[in-house]
Amino acid sequence: MEELKRRILSQAVVGEGDIIHVDMFLNHCIDVALMERMGEVLAKRFRGEKITKVLTVESSGIALACFTARALGVPAVYAKRFRTGYIDPDVYSAEAHSFTMDKTYTMRVSKKYLDQDDVVLVVDDILSNGQSALGMLELVSKAGGEVAGVAVAIEKSMREGGRVLRRMGVRVEALATVERVEDGRIILQ
Amino acid sequence: MEELKRRILSQAVVGEGDIIHVDMFLNHCIDVALMERMGEVLAKRFRGEKITKVLTVESSGIALACFTARALGVPAVYAKRFRTGYIDPDVYSAEAHSFTMDKTYTMRVSKKYLDQDDVVLVVDDILSNGQSALGMLELVSKAGGEVAGVAVAIEKSMREGGRVLRRMGVRVEALATVERVEDGRIILQ
Numbered sequence: 001m002e003e004l005k006r007r008i009l010s011q012a013v014v015g016e017g018d019i020i021h022v023d024m025f026l027n028h029c030i031d032v033a034l035m036e037r038m039g040e041v042l043a044k045r046f047r048g049e050k051i052t053k054v055l056t057v058e059s060s061g062i063a064l065a066c067f068t069a070r071a072l073g074v075p076a077v078y079a080k081r082f083r084t085g086y087i088d089p090d091v092y093s094a095e096a097h098s099f100t101m102d103k104t105y106t107m108r109v110s111k112k113y114l115d116q117d118d119v120v121l122v123v124d125d126i127l128s129n130g131q132s133a134l135g136m137l138e139l140v141s142k143a144g145g146e147v148a149g150v151a152v153a154i155e156k157s158m159r160e161g162g163r164v165l166r167r168m169g170v171r172v173e174a175l176a177t178v179e180r181v182e183d184g185r186i187i188l189q
Numbered sequence: 190m191e192e193l194k195r196r197i198l199s200q201a202v203v204g205e206g207d208i209i210h211v212d213m214f215l216n217h218c219i220d221v222a223l224m225e226r227m228g229e230v231l232a233k234r235f236r237g238e239k240i241t242k243v244l245t246v247e248s249s250g251i252a253l254a255c256f257t258a259r260a261l262g263v264p265a266v267y268a269k270r271f272r273t274g275y276i277d278p279d280v281y282s283a284e285a286h287s288f289t290m291d292k293t294y295t296m297r298v299s300k301k302y303l304d305q306d307d308v309v310l311v312v313d314d315i316l317s318n319g320q321s322a323l324g325m326l327e328l329v330s331k332a333g334g335e336v337a338g339v340a341v342a343i344e345k346s347m348r349e350g351g352r353v354l355r356r357m358g359v360r361v362e363a364l365a366t367v368e369r370v371e372d373g374r375i376i377l378q
Contacts, residue, residue, distance in 0.1 A: 021275055028276070029266045029302040032259040059248040059271065063255045070221040077218045082248065082271055085289045086210055087217070100274045113218040 001041050001175040003034065004153065005188055008176055018158060018181045019100070026153060027060040027125050032067075038175055039067025042123070042151040045173050046072070049148040051121045053077055053114070055140065057107050057132050061124040064153055068123050076123075077114065079107035079139060088112060092142040096135035099128070107135050109143075116144030127152040127174060130161025137170065149173060157189060190230050190364040192223065193342065194377055197365055207347060207370045208289070215342060216249040216314050221256075227364055228256025231312070231340040234362050235261070238337040240310045242266055242303070244329065246296050246321050250313040253342055257312050265312075266303065268296035268328060277301060281331040285324035288317070296324050298332075305333030316341040316363060319350025326359065338362060346378060 013021040025031040042064075051072050056065035057079040069076035079094075080087055088110035097104045114120070122136045133150045140147050147170060155162050155174035158181075165172050177189040202210040214220040231253075240261055245254035246268040258265035268283075269276055277299035286293045303309070311325045322339050329336050336359060344351050344363035347370075354361050366378040 015275060019275060023275070023277070023299065024301065028269070028299060029264050030255060030258070032255050032265050033262070035255065036259060059251060059267070059273070062248060062251045063265070066219060066221050066224065066252045066255055069219070070225060073222070075218050076221050076252070078248070080217070083290070084248070084287065086204060086208060086212070088212070098273065101272070110212065110217060112213065 001038065004038060004176045007034065008154070008178070008186060008188065012186055014181050014184045014186060018156065020154075020156070020178060020181070020186060022126075022154065030063050032063070035063050036067045038064060038153055039069075040071045041175060042068045042173060043071030046121055046148055046151065049121070050119050051148050052118045054121050054123050055079065055109070055114070055136050056123045057081055057136060060126075064125055065123040068121065068151065072121070077109060079109045079136060081105050081107045092139045094135040094138035094142070096131040098131065107132070107139065109139050111143070114140060114143035114145055118143065118145035119148050120145050121148045122150045124150070124152050125154065127155040127161045127172070128159040130159075130164050133161060133165060154178060190227065193227060193365045196223065197343070197367070197375060197377065201375055203370050203373050203375060207345065209343075209345070209367060209370070209375060211315075211343065219252050221252070224252050225256045227253060227342055228258075229260045230364060231257045231362060232260030235310055235337055235340065238310070239308050240337050241307045243310050243312050244268065244298070244303070244325050245312045246270055246325060249315075253314055254312040257310065257340065261310070266298060268298045268325060270294050270296045281328045283324040283327035283331070285320040287320065296321070296328065298328050300332070303329060303332035303334055307332065307334035308337050309334050310337045311339045313339070313341050314343065316344040316350045316361070317348040319348075319353050322350060322354060343367060
């Protein structure tokens with residue numbers, strides 16, 4: 001998606017290692033008009049897949065999941081990873097490791113909101129090592145549902161997430177792919 | 190908003206004490222079409238206020254904040270309360286106490302995304318004791334910005350949040366107001 005690529009090249013900031021900060025439009029301050037267009041493009045790519053639900057995980061995937069779900073005309077479910085309030089005790093759960101935080105966390109989704117009739121589109125803001133996407137696939141699998149694919153705003157192809165998922169036969173769609181970071185510059189595919 | 194009131198009366202589940210579970214359409218499984226209409230109604234109520242940003246806090250306010258911001262044509266910013274990844278070290282921060290969890294937490298927002306020129310609409314899913322709303326007012330105040338008001342899907346008027354805010358002169362708009370819970374039944378205003 002050209003608009004997103006332009007935004008990455010003009011605004012994203014390279015941090016330590018190959019970390020890319022896109023908090024100025026994607027995951028702290030949200031350009032909701034861009035987010036809506038991204039949701040529409042992702043929905044279009046999966047149109048015809050009979051998707052019944054969009055699944056994401058707290059917190060940075062929620063905005064894109066909502067706009068994608070809106071464009072598909074289905075509900076958005078977010079797996080909880082923080083204990084902030086009530087959650088149904090009857091949940092599907094999966095573990096994921098955050099490389100950024102060097103911490104393993106548990107994601108939980110109430111059994112009420114995922115079942116065997118669901119065809120699920122997994123949505124997240126960034127696909128890097130694929131840990132949260134793999135955790136969400138596990139949640140869908142535990143519910144007996146089907147995964148239509150994984151849809152993200154940005155894939156970092158220098159990390160293994162996208163390759164692992166595609167090797168498993170999962171359809172992965174990214175609106176922009178970062179190939180590498182070179183001398184502090186972002187190289188898109 | 191009649192549609193939301195009907196949904197609360199037909200679907201919400203009363204938990205312990207006066208806790209009301211609305212996770213089936215508001216904050217775990219999200220009815221994004223309803224969420225979009227709620228955002229439009231809230232935006233309409235604040236039209237003419239020259240709002241420049243919508244502010245919410247992780248995680249349950251993000252969906253409504255995004256759709257309200259979309260309808261207003263401004264960015265949505267969410268204050269971080271979890272340490273899950275990068276955040277600019279230069280932040281405004283405020284403490285809030287969660288009565289549900291009996292825990293105090295810190296919300297942080299990068300100084301880049303709130304400033305003295307901002308007119309901010311604070312958005313959240315539920316207004317109960319008002320702790321997170323008060324924390325967000327503090328963030329805006331530290332940035333030198335102006336608060337246009339607090340907009341929520343559901344206000345629980347048996348808790349003190351709404352009263353405290355209105356007594357401070359803050360405009361509070363709720364799409365549905367729960368007056369009390371009586372014998373396991375929800376009584377709306």
